[in-house]
Structures are given as C-alpha cells and as structure tokens.
Amino acid sequence: MQNNKIDILIARLLSNNITVEERKVLDDWLSESQDNKKHLGRMINLWQSSSPSFNPEEINAEHAIHNVHQKIAENERLSPKKSLKILVWWQRIAAVLFIPVMVLMGYLLSRDTDFNPQTAYQEVFSPYGVRSKISLPDGSSVWLNSGSKLKYPIEFKSGSRNVSLTGEAFFEVRSDKKNPFVVHTEQMKVEATGTAFNVEAYETDTIVAVTLVHGKVDVDINGRRKLDMQPSQRICFNNQSNKYKLSTVDTYKWIAWKDGVLAFRDDRLDYVFKKIGLMYNVEISVKDVDIASQLYRATFEGESLDEILNLLKLSAPIRYEHSKRVRSGSGAFSKEKIEVYKR
Amino acid sequence: MDLEQNLLIELKRGNKEAFTILFRKYYKDLVLFGGSILRDRVKCEDIVQNIFLKLWTERENIEIEKSLKSFLIRSVQNSCLDELRHKQVVRDHELYVEAFNYFDCLDTENYVLYSELQDKLNTALEKIPETYRDAFQMNRFEGLKYKEIAERLQVSERTVEVRISKAISMLRSYLKEYLLIVLAIINS
Known part of the structure; x- marks a missing residue:
C-alpha cells in the first residue's frame, strides 16, 4: 500500500507534475533507507527506457558499424607496422596518375x-x-x-x-x-x-x-x-x-561516380558489386541468392579495391574466391574474376 | 560460460566478428540510454561509436570488472556527463537528474535497456487472449475511443470496456514492477 502511493509520487516527479508538499513526502521517504534510493533508481531506469528522447527507428546500427570498421581500418593503416601497406597505396596513386588514358580519338x-x-x-x-x-x-x-x-x-x-x-x-x-x-x-x-x-x-x-x-x-x-x-x-x-x-x-x-565516389543507399549487394567491378575493372559475381538481395548502405571514396572488399566482408557474412587471370592466345590477360559466397 | 563471456574472450584475441556481434547487440540501446542524458542523437551516436572504437583498440588492456553491459552503460554515462559539463548544459525538464544525484542509485548491472523492456512488454502482451489484446492495443496504442473500437469490432461499447479492463488487470499481474511503464505509455 505504502509502495503504491510512493510509486504514484515518483510518476508525478518524473512527469514534472509534483507539488511542493508531495516532493517533501518523497524526499523524506528517500532519506529513510538506501533501498528506497535504489527503488527510485529502478523507476527512473524504467521511465527512461520507456520514453526515449528520440525515435529508435532513426538509429542505424549497420551504418554505424560500417563507420567504426572504417575508422579501425584507418587506424591500422596509419600504425607504423603497416608501412608496407602505405607503399602499396602510393604505388596505386602513381599508377592512376600515369595510366595512359586510352582515349580513342x-x-x-x-x-x-x-x-x-x-x-x-x-x-x-x-x-x-x-x-x-x-x-x-x-x-x-x-x-x-x-x-x-x-x-x-x-x-x-x-x-x-x-x-x-x-x-x-x-x-x-x-x-x-x-x-x-x-x-x-x-x-x-x-x-x-x-x-x-x-x-x-x-x-x-x-x-x-x-x-x-x-x-x-x-x-x-x-x-x-x-x-x-x-x-x-x-x-x-x-x-x-x-x-x-x-x-x-x-x-x-x-552522380557521385563522376567524382570517384561510390555511394550506395539501401542497394542490393549484387548491384553494389556490379558498380565496384565497373569502377575497378574486375568481374565480381555474387553466387548466393540470399546474399545478393541484402541491402547495403555505404560510401567509398579513394579506397583501394582490396580495402573495399575487406570492408564489405566485415559487415556482411561473405567470403571471396579469386580466380587466376588466364592468358589468352594473343598474350593478353583476361579480366580478374572474383566470386562472392555466403560464409 | 555464457555467450557474452565467450564473445569477450574472442574480442580480446582480436576477433572482429565477435566485436561486430557485440556492437550490433548494444549499439541502439546505448544510444537511447545516452539520450536520457544528452538530447542530441548525433552526439550520442558519436559517443557510443567512440566507446566501441576504444573497446577494440584497447581490447588487450581493458579490464571489465562486472558485466560488459554494466561497463558499456558506465562508459556512455561518463562520456555524456563530460559532454554536459563541457557545454554546461543541464536538461531543465529533467531536474531529477541533479536533484537526487540519481547516478548513485542507478544499478548499471541490472539496468533494463530499451529493447529489453520492449521484449518484456511484448511477452506480456502475447500472454493475453487475442480479443482483450486487440481492444487494448486499439485503445492505448492507436488512440481509438471505446465507441470507435466497438464499431470496428462489431461489439457493444460495454464489451470493449470489459475487454480493456481485463487486459489491464492481466498486464498488471504479469508486469508487476514494470507497471509504471504501462502507465507511462498509456499517458503519452
């Protein structure tokens, strides 16, 4: 009985409807014991969890995990033991700069x-x-x-x-x-x-x-x-x-592609791989139907193909199989092929 | 040994998948918890992401005394309070935060997070017979009046009244201490 009455006072406190007299009753009750304080803490907890400050639907955990993975990858790239990787990265830039832009005129x-x-x-x-x-x-x-x-x-x-x-x-x-x-x-x-x-x-x-x-x-x-x-x-x-x-x-x-940015907004994974394949000149095929239809949000800018593939692997249950490039009769190598499977 | 303990051990060994699983499990709830101190969603998301980033980079050195959940809640709480102090902002409509020094009485070990509470409420709702539940949900969640519900369900207003009061008394017995939340939801 006593507890019920206190709970009503707590509800009034939390919804800012408490009078001065009621507040005094509550304060006295709180100073009575440690258990009473705990009870208030519990009620505040339930109040907070039942009336969140913002819409839970607005929180996108997948987007967030992608962010964090990206930061982790950045940190690891900057750490000294990974200097080899930086070199590779620079080589890539050099390659892009000197690629003969084979413009057929x-x-x-x-x-x-x-x-x-x-x-x-x-x-x-x-x-x-x-x-x-x-x-x-x-x-x-x-x-x-x-x-x-x-x-x-x-x-x-x-x-x-x-x-x-x-x-x-x-x-x-x-x-x-x-x-x-x-x-x-x-x-x-x-x-x-x-x-x-x-x-x-x-x-x-x-x-x-x-x-x-x-x-x-x-x-x-x-x-x-x-x-x-x-x-x-x-x-x-x-x-x-x-x-x-x-x-x-x-x-x-x-239009992001024109600035070298790959922007995906709830796109199917097979579409994501198709666009990546186009930008990096590799043939990527998704071999699992379930995986192909999963939606994905991400923005890639300046990452290497390997980095993008790794980031995707971290946020989706997939694995890759790379096939060897075959040399044709004319001596030219075939396009690199990557197959994507469910892990 | 429970699943979470195993995940923690894997995390310390540098298993990124374990990290991802823990992230997915706690992210949303922790952002919402942060929201009870800081009103800024973007800021709360930043705070929680940084805590996880730190959890990963310092995984070998971090000592988790009690549970991971308690550790994470405390971390979010501290970061949010730092932010408040930094900005010198106090949420005027939540005076109880300072008035009762409530962080001292908050039990982080047994804190009920948003999704845990939703689960509890849903479980309780599922235990109620469908006819009672429907009438209750139309009234409390969709905001329909008794008369409108009666028309929709093709029953008398009196029947609607009975069903809703039965639903409430059943919820009361299933939820007991969580009753306050039911009140909160009803009033909102």
Missing part, C-alpha cells in the same frame, strides 16, 4: 540520320576502370564513366547540339535556348537547354535511365513516350518489361 564520318554526313565527329572511349572528362566545343562538360563511349561533332552547327552515347555519362550543359542539346542513345533521346543530368545506357544492361540534377529535360523513349522531367527526378526504363518508372531520388547517389 578517331575522326569518323557517320551516316546516322540524326547526324549531318558532312560533319566530322570525334569519338571518346573510356576503358573499363577509367573515367574521363571531356569539354565539348560549346563549353558544356561531360564526365564519361568507365566502359562508355561518346560521339560528338568537332563543331556544333546552329540549330541543335547532337551527341550520341553508349554507357553512362554526366552532362553539364551550357545554357543556349536557341540550340537545344540532345543526347542520343540506342533507345532514348534526352533534350536539354541549360541543365545537369546523368544518362545510363549501357548496351549490356536491361535498364536505361536519366537522372536530372537541375534545369529541365525532355526524354523520349523509343520515339513513343515523351516526358518532361523535373529536378531530382529519375526515369528508369526496363527493356524487358517495356515499363518505365519516374521517381524522386537523392541525385547524389546517381
């Missing part, structure tokens, strides 16, 4: 109907594992992702600015309302004046997509559908189902 004549046969074209190819930045004759900039090809005229004629793309590229188009800028891919026509947008149109993918960062573009798919896009929208067209999806997205995720 072919002057080609095209008979494409969209293109004027009298115009000279330039074709730029970014090999796998390499990204390129191109400045177009009108002052627009294009970032070409690895394994992609861009074809553009040496000089833009008045009327329109036509370029053609296979693969993925990010465009920052110089504003010129009189001469619209048009990106042609096998299935899409993306028309813009002054704007920034990303186009994905790899020949091997079943999905083609456009992500608009700012400005305005018109997208034409297979000459049948014409759509106006608003900033932060992404349109995704599936070749197989013949369906398209327009959604509002965090555009950073879709």
